[in-house]
Amino acid sequence: MNINDILREGIKKDASDVHIVCVxxxxxxxxxxxxxxxxxxxxxxxxxERILTEIINDxxxxxxxxxxxxxxxxxxxxxxxFRCSYYYQRGTLAGAFRLISKKILTVEELGLPLQIKEFSTxxxxxxxxxGPTGSGKSxxxxxxxxEISKTRAENIITVEDPIEYLFTHNNGxxxxxxxxxxxxxxxxxxxxxLREDPDVIMVGEMRDLETVSSALTAAETxxxxxxxxxxxxxxxxxxxxxxxxxxxxxxxxxxxxxxxLRAVLVQQLLPNPRGDGRVAATELMFVNAAIANMxxxxxxxxxxxxxxxxxxxx
Numbered sequence: 001m002n003i004n005d006i007l008r009e010g011i012k013k014d015a016s017d018v019h020i021v022c023v024x025x026x027x028x029x030x031x032x033x034x035x036x037x038x039x040x041x042x043x044x045x046x047x048x049e050r051i052l053t054e055i056i057n058d059x060x061x062x063x064x065x066x067x068x069x070x071x072x073x074x075x076x077x078x079x080x081x082f083r084c085s086y087y088y089q090r091g092t093l094a095g096a097f098r099l100i101s102k103k104i105l106t107v108e109e110l111g112l113p114l115q116i117k118e119f120s121t122x123x124x125x126x127x128x129x130x131g132p133t134g135s136g137k138s139x140x141x142x143x144x145x146x147e148i149s150k151t152r153a154e155n156i157i158t159v160e161d162p163i164e165y166l167f168t169h170n171n172g173x174x175x176x177x178x179x180x181x182x183x184x185x186x187x188x189x190x191x192x193x194l195r196e197d198p199d200v201i202m203v204g205e206m207r208d209l210e211t212v213s214s215a216l217t218a219a220e221t222x223x224x225x226x227x228x229x230x231x232x233x234x235x236x237x238x239x240x241x242x243x244x245x246x247x248x249x250x251x252x253x254x255x256x257x258x259x260x261l262r263a264v265l266v267q268q269l270l271p272n273p274r275g276d277g278r279v280a281a282t283e284l285m286f287v288n289a290a291i292a293n294m295x296x297x298x299x300x301x302x303x304x305x306x307x308x309x310x311x312x313x314x
Contacts, residue, residue, distance in 0.1 A: 001040060001041075001047070001051065002051055002054060003020070003051040003052060003054060003055055003095075004055070004076055005040075006018060006020070006026045006037065006040060006051075007074075007076060007079075007080070007082060007097060008076065008079060009026075009028070009037060009040075010028050010097070010099060011076075011079055011080045011099065013028055013030060013035075014030065015028035015029055015030050015035075015099060016029050016030070016032075016098065016099055016134075017029035017096060017097060017098050017099065017134075018082075018096075018097040018099070019034070019094075019095070019096055019097075020043055020048060020051070020052060020094055020095040020096075020097075021043065021048075021089065021094045022043050022044065022045050022048050022089075022090070022092040022093075022094065023042055023043070023044075024036065024042060024043060025037050025038050025039075025040050025041060025042055025043065026040050026043065031271070031272075031277050031278060032269070032271055032278055045092045045093075048092055048093050048094065048095075049092075049093050052086060052093050052094075052095050053093075055074050055084075056070070056072065056086075060072060063180070064086055068087070068088050069085070069086060069087045069088075070084075070085070070086040071083070071084065071085050071086075071161060071162055072084050072162050073100075073162040073163055073164065073178075074097075080099055080100070080101075080102060081099075081100040081102065081164075081166070082097040082098060082099055082100060083097070083098040083100055083138075083162060083164050084096070084097050084098075084162075085097075085098075098134075100138075100164050100165060101139070101165075104142045104143060104146045104165050104167070105139065105142075105143055106143055106146075106147070107140075107143050107144075107147070109143075110136070110139065110140065110143060110280065111279060111280060112140060112143075112267075112280060112282060113282055113284055115284060115286075116140070116144070116265060116284070117147065118263075118286075119144050119226075119262075119263060119265075120144055120147040120148045120151060120152075122224050122262055123224065124219065124222050124223060124224050125219050125224060125225070125260055125261065125262035126215065126216065126219040126225045126226075126227070126257075126260045126261050126262060127144075127224070127225070127226050127227075127262050127263050127264075127265075128226075128227055128228065128229055128237060128261070128263075128264045128265070129141055129226070129227075129228050129264075129265045129267065130228060130229045130230065130231040130232075130237050130264060130265070130266050130267075131230070131231075131232070131266055131267045131268050132230060132232070132268060133230065134269065135267050135268050135269050135280075136267060136269055136280060137228045137267065138164050138165070138204070138228070139165075140265065140267065141202060141226055141228065142164070142165040142167075144226065145158065145167060145174070145200070145202055145226070146165075146167060148200055149167060149168070149169070149170040149171065149172060149174050150170045150171065151171065152171060152172065152199075153171040153172045154171070154172040154173075154199035154200050155172055155173045155175075155196070155197055155198050155199045155200070156172060156173065156174045156175070156198070156199065156200040156201075156202070157174075157175045157176075157177065157193050157196060157198045157200070157201055157202070158174070158175070158176045158177065158201075158202040158203075158204070159177050159179065159183065159186055159189040159190060159193065159201070159202070159203050159204060160176065160177070160178055160179070160202075160204040161178065161179035161180070161186065161204055161205070162178050162179075162181075163176050163178045164204075172199075175196075177189050177193075179204075185211075186203060186204070186205070186206075186207060186208075186210075186211040186214075187208070187210035187211045187214055190203065190211065190214035190215065190218065191214060193218075194214075194217075194218060194221070194223075198218075198223055199223065199224065200223070200224045200225075200226070201215075201218055201223055201224070201225045201226070202225075202226045202227070203215055203225065203226070203227040204227070204228065205227065205228050205229070206227045206228070206229055206241075208244070209244050209245060212241055212244050212245075213245075215227055216253070216256050216257065216260060219260040219261075220256060220259065220260050229241075231266070232266065233266055233283060233304075234264045234266060234283060234285040234303055234304075234307065235300040235301060235303045235304065237264050237266070238257070238261075238264075238295055238300040238303070239300050241253070241257060242254060242257070242298075254295055254296050254297075254298060255296055257295055258287075258292040258293070258295040258296040259292070261287050261292075261295065262286070262287055263284070263285060263286050263287060264284075264285045264287075265282060265283075265284050265285075266282065266283040266284075266285075267280050267281065267282045267283075268280070268281050268282075269281075283307075285303065285307050288306070290306050290309075291303055291306050291307075294306065
């Protein structure tokens with residue numbers, strides 16, 4: 001038994017995730033539910049250590065030993081690509097694998113609101129896709145970036161940890177930089193990206209003050225910036241960004257955010273009523289003059305009223 005055998009089984013059964021945890025057989029997440037692969041038997045500590053480390057290189061093994069966790073991507077040729085996360089539990093190595101579709105789906109194929117296609121027409125500004133882990137944020141961003149690549153002759157640069165979807169050069173350039181492989185950190189990569197003549201920048205996740213600040217600056221200086229946050233609604237997204245900064249900076253950040261934020265898409269995957277998968281439930285906020293003023297004046301709690309007033313547009 002090796003890890004690729006288990007991952008291939010996940011692909012065949014259309015799983016979204018594969019889990020390797022000691023004293024259990026491998027588990028697949030199918031349509032939101034965990035299913036055990038009893039045919040592979042229970043995973044012992046020795047088996048876990050062997051099969052999980054056989055697909056990482058020496059540098060990754062050193063990082064895993066030092067940090068007790070590791071994120072990376074793994075490809076099975078002609079089969080599929082996975083976002084991988086290794087961690088320790090009860091002193092044993094465990095792994096979670098998220099299947100990344102080989103094909104980048106369109107907004108229509110994902111069943112998302114067609115208004116989202118407007119994101120790909122923006123010349124500049126900040127667009128955020130938010131929601132809980134596993135809600136399809138990366139898939140949505142990939143659809144938008146791919147649409148831009150097909151319809152605009154632009155220099156697109158992504159900063160990811162790890163690289164998930166693989167983009168092709170269409171009308172312009174798509175350069176993909178992976179944290180720790182091509183850059184030291186999100187913030188470090190963003191500083192250099194601004195010197196590389198970008199038109200569009202995609203930041204996999206805004207994790208800290210420095211990255212948020214760099215993303216806002218990039219949007220403010222005429223670039224179109226996309227990123228994600230783990231927030232549940234549009235007002236919480238605004239507050240989360242502001243609260244990252246110390247109190248003495250927050251007024252300035254509100255002004256900066258009010259002038260750069262173009263839209264927030266919140267999404268969550270819910271069970272399909274037919275029982276054959278999951279569907280995206282979305283909340284969409286386009287920033288107009290009224291919402292920008294609410295951000296500037298620290299009135300995020302009033303944003304829902306403005307969204308409802310916007311009707312179908314959001």
